[in-house]
Amino acid sequence: MVLIPGIVAIHDEMIGWRHEFHRHPEISFHEHRTAAKVAELLRSFGLDEIVEGVGSTGVLGILKNDEGPVIALRADMDALAFSDQGQHDHKSTADGVTHACGHDGHVAMLLGSAKYLSFSRRFRGTVVFVFQPAEEVTGGAKHLLEQGFLERYGVQSIFAVHSFPGLAAGRISITPGTALAAVDNFKITITGRSGHAGAPHLARDPIAAAGAMISRLQTIATRTVDPIDSVVVAVTSIQSSSNLHNVIPESVRLKGTVRYLNPAYGKPVPMEMKAIVDGVAAAHGVIASIEYKRSTPPLINASPACEFATNVAKSLLGDDGVVQLPPMMGGEDFAYYLQRIPGVFAFIGNGEDSASLHNAAFDFNDKALPVGASYFVRMVETSLPL
Secondary structure: OOOOHHHHOOHHHHHHHHHHHHHOOOOOOOOHHHHHHHHHHHHHHOOOEEEEEEOOOEEEEEEEEOOOOEEEEEEEOOOEOOOOOOOOOOOOOOOOOEOOOOHHHHHHHHHHHHHHHHHHOOOOEEEEEEEEOOOOOOOHHHHHHHOOHHHHHOOOEEEEEEEEOOOOOOOEEOOOEEEEOEEEEEEEEEEOEOEEOOOHHHOEOHHHHHHHHHHHHOHHHHHHOOOOOOEEEEEEEEEEOOOOOOEEOOEEEEEEEEEEOOHHHHOHHHHHHHHHHHHHHHHHOOEEEEEEEEEEOOEEEOHHHHHHHHHHHHHHHOHHHEEOOOOEOOOOOHHHHHHHOOEEEEEEEOOOOOOOOOOOOOOOOHHHHHHHHHHHHHHHHHHOOO
16 A cells, blocks of 8 residues: 555644544534534635535536636535444534444545645646435436536546445445445325224224235336346335224335346336235225335446556555445436536445444544545546646
């Protein structure tokens, strides 16, 4: 591992930023304190332009050095709405909010690269540092794109890294092709006729229909989809209109998620779900409806960009420091950027004994900070050579 000395020199500073962000987490589209701190630091680094309020609470930092190509580097800023159960001195001070997905570390790494590059200027072209809000609700990337920052600055490629538990701290994984799944969400409402639990024949039981519906939905992945492909149809919430032990409720609501790696399943899966919902409802004498919402598309790392990013990572970490994780069923709104321009979404190891992402005890591994920042810097220097 041969990291950039100027990045290693500001490791402690990056740790300080990261811990401050962890102590003061903010949920999606409410990253006001975080964004203000980011903008303050970018100004102190001497960037050429700082744009605040992008996509609601996002921040762009623009660094120019002569004419040349334009590259963007992205970090997400939002936290999750549950309490921090970590055992560290930088524990969240916000009630019911914590950085359990590593976004505090992502921001600190990008700030570190911005500080170094603003001083070194060892590139020819423009770097756009993208501090994005609301990745967790998969809306932030779309908001930024709708405001046209790619067109405004002529961005030609974009790169990001995300913390990954289970991978040795500081190692980088780059998966060519489809790396993460599409994320769709659904809500099914089943309406029957309420009644006394001791006289079920006088009611139309939506719970019985819901049970049959849940079981039947699982056959989509096992009987409708090619076994070579991966599709998940998961019912994750069941809510009844009654919580009494002796009442058959009037209605039941199911919520869940659909995941798939192959975009071709984006149309047939919801169609099959509707057919199942309608069929089961008819068989049980109830009324049912389904609301299906598309959230993010599959995240696809284009092959030429992957080869480039892999070589950049290996120049820092050596061949053994760069791995290729298999595709996963998690989702990321970075996929929206990759639908528009080339780029790569990489993972950076958080340690083999790390708590999982979205776990209340998760904490970003500070050892990864100089690795991620060096990766960003080397990406810029290699993409925009003097």
